[in-house]
Amino acid sequence: MARRSPRVAAAAMAVAAAAVALTPPPPLGVVAGGALPPPTPPSGIPQVLLTAATAPIPVFSHPAIGAPLQWRTLSAIGMPWFDCLGVYARDDRRFTTWDGAPVRRAPPAARTAEQWGLCAATAMAAAFDHIYGGGTSAPVYAATAAAGYTLPDLNDTACARGPDPSDAGCVGLAAVRRYINGTLDRDGMNADGRAGLPTGAPPRPYLDTRTGYAPVNGPAAGVTALTRWAPLVQDALGFGTYTAQTVAMAQTSLAAPLLVPRRRLWRLRLRPPYRSPHAYAPGFVCGAGAADPDRLCDAARAVVAAGAHLTPGRRTLIRWFDRPAASIADLAFRMLTGGGAPLADYVVAELAINAFAWDATVQVWAEKLRHDAARPATLIPSILRHTPAGAAFTPAVPPPPTPDYPSAVAAYCHGIAHILRALGGGALNLTIPLTEGQVGDGLPAAAEAISFDSLESLATACGESRVWGGLAFPAAVDAGRALGLAVAKEVLRTVACRAPGTPGLPPCERGEGGGGSP
Structure with a gap:
C-alpha cells in the first residue's frame, strides 16, 4: 500500500x-x-x-x-x-x-x-x-x-x-x-549538546563549546574596541525578562557544508570591513576633530538617514526579509505553481536553494566571527551621541545576536535570486500577497500585494532593507551580496553533476566534488 x-x-x-x-x-x-x-x-x-x-x-x-x-x-x-x-x-x-x-x-x-x-x-x-x-x-x-x-x-x-x-x-x-x-x-552543530564538553557535563544543545569565541565588548565591560561587535541587553520574547546577547551559534562556522567543498568556501574570504580599526579610541565622536580613516561617520549617517522616515511599506519589507527562509525561499515554489515549471525542475531548484543556504550560512558565519564587526545598534549611539538622531537611534527590529559583517540576509537574497534566475525563474510573477498583520507588529495594516519588476530588484531591496532597518551598515550588505553570489555559483557547479540536463545548469565538470568534502 x-x-x-x-x-x-x-x-x-x-x-x-x-x-x-x-x-x-x-x-x-x-x-x-x-x-x-x-x-x-x-x-x-x-x-x-x-x-x-x-x-x-x-x-x-x-x-x-x-x-x-x-x-x-x-x-x-x-x-x-x-x-x-x-x-x-x-x-x-x-x-x-x-x-x-x-x-x-x-x-x-x-x-x-x-x-x-x-x-x-x-x-x-x-x-x-x-x-x-x-x-x-x-x-x-x-x-x-x-x-x-x-x-x-x-x-x-x-x-x-x-x-x-x-x-x-x-x-x-x-x-x-x-x-x-x-x-x-x-554536521558539527552540536545538536545533542555534548560537543567539546567533558564526560558527565550537562549538555548544551546547539551552543558553542568549541570555538572559544568571546566578545571583547559587553554590557559589563563596556566598549573597549569601537569597531568590534558588542552584545546588547534585550527584552526576551516580550515577557519582561532581559538577557544579554551572546553570539549566536559560533560553531556554525565549523559545520560541514553540503555541496561546496570546504576548500572552495575558504577561497571566498572577504576583506576586513575596517583597515584602520586601531585608529579609533573607545570615546571617538564624529565631528570632534579625530581622524576617521575608515569613514565610520559617513556610514553611520547613511544608516540614520535611511531610517529617518520609514514608511509602513518599508517597515513591512524590513520584517518580511528578516526571515528569508519564510520569504524569498518561497519563490522556488512559485516557479512551479505560477511559472509552469516541471515538478523535476522545481525539486532541483529546491535542492540548489536549500544546499546553497546552508553552505552560505557556514561561510557567512565564519566571516562574521573572523571580522567581529560592530552593528549599527551599538556603534551609532556611540559615535553620533552628540546628535539627537544618533543618541536616540534604535533599529526597526531587534538586531540578531551576531556581528555585522557580512550581512547574512543580503547573502541569502542575492544567492537565491541568482539560482532562481539560472533555473528559469526570470519570468516569475513577482507580485505577492500579504494578509493583514502577516509579518508581525501589525504589519501590513491591511491586505497588500507587493511587486518587483525582476529578481535582481527584489534581491537589491532585500539587502537595502537591512540598512533601512538600522540592522547593518552598507559595507556589510555589499559584502553579503558578493559572498552570496559566489557561493551560489559554486553550488550550481555541483548541482550540474547531480541533475545533468536540467535547463540552466552549466555542464558537469569531471571530478566535481561535493558533500562538504575537504
Whole structure:
C-alpha cells in the first residue's frame, strides 16, 4: 500500500509561506477592497504534500529558531526530496542522490508525481520529528492520516528490509535516515549538546563549546574596541525578562557544508570591513576633530538617514526579509505553481536553494566571527551621541545576536535570486500577497500585494532593507551580496553533476566534488 507523509509542514514554511515581493523606493501596491482573492491551488504538487502543508508548525516561526536552524531544517527536507526524485522522476534525465551516489529507479509504472510526493512527504515528516520532536510533527501525521495517507515514521519496522521502489514511504524513510545518520547528526552543530564538553557535563544543545569565541565588548565591560561587535541587553520574547546577547551559534562556522567543498568556501574570504580599526579610541565622536580613516561617520549617517522616515511599506519589507527562509525561499515554489515549471525542475531548484543556504550560512558565519564587526545598534549611539538622531537611534527590529559583517540576509537574497534566475525563474510573477498583520507588529495594516519588476530588484531591496532597518551598515550588505553570489555559483557547479540536463545548469565538470568534502 502506498504510504503518505506528514513532513510537509516545514516545507510548507519555505514553500507555501507568504512571499512578499518588493520594489525599493516605489510605494507598495495595496489591493482595493482589502481582501485578496484566494490563491489558485497548485497543479504540480501532489495532493499528499498539500494535505500535509495544512498542518501548522508554530515552532518554525518561533523567534528562537534563527537562520542556521531554519536552513538546517530545510536542508534535512530538501536533500531527501531530491533523493526521491531520482527514484520516481518520469523524464529521461538520470538524477543521482544529493551527494552524488547512484539511484535505483522505480519501475516505469511507478514513476509518478504522486509516488514522489509520498516519498518526499515521508522524508519531511521524519526529518522534522528528528529535529524538533514528535510534538511538532504529530499535527502533520494527523492531517495526512485523516486524508487517507499512511506514513511510516522513524521507528517504523515495516521498512526494515530496505527501500523497495514500489513502496514510496519506505524509500522516503530510507532517504531521510541516510541523511540523518550520515550528515545531519554529524554536521558539527552540536545538536545533542555534548560537543567539546567533558564526560558527565550537562549538555548544551546547539551552543558553542568549541570555538572559544568571546566578545571583547559587553554590557559589563563596556566598549573597549569601537569597531568590534558588542552584545546588547534585550527584552526576551516580550515577557519582561532581559538577557544579554551572546553570539549566536559560533560553531556554525565549523559545520560541514553540503555541496561546496570546504576548500572552495575558504577561497571566498572577504576583506576586513575596517583597515584602520586601531585608529579609533573607545570615546571617538564624529565631528570632534579625530581622524576617521575608515569613514565610520559617513556610514553611520547613511544608516540614520535611511531610517529617518520609514514608511509602513518599508517597515513591512524590513520584517518580511528578516526571515528569508519564510520569504524569498518561497519563490522556488512559485516557479512551479505560477511559472509552469516541471515538478523535476522545481525539486532541483529546491535542492540548489536549500544546499546553497546552508553552505552560505557556514561561510557567512565564519566571516562574521573572523571580522567581529560592530552593528549599527551599538556603534551609532556611540559615535553620533552628540546628535539627537544618533543618541536616540534604535533599529526597526531587534538586531540578531551576531556581528555585522557580512550581512547574512543580503547573502541569502542575492544567492537565491541568482539560482532562481539560472533555473528559469526570470519570468516569475513577482507580485505577492500579504494578509493583514502577516509579518508581525501589525504589519501590513491591511491586505497588500507587493511587486518587483525582476529578481535582481527584489534581491537589491532585500539587502537595502537591512540598512533601512538600522540592522547593518552598507559595507556589510555589499559584502553579503558578493559572498552570496559566489557561493551560489559554486553550488550550481555541483548541482550540474547531480541533475545533468536540467535547463540552466552549466555542464558537469569531471571530478566535481561535493558533500562538504575537504
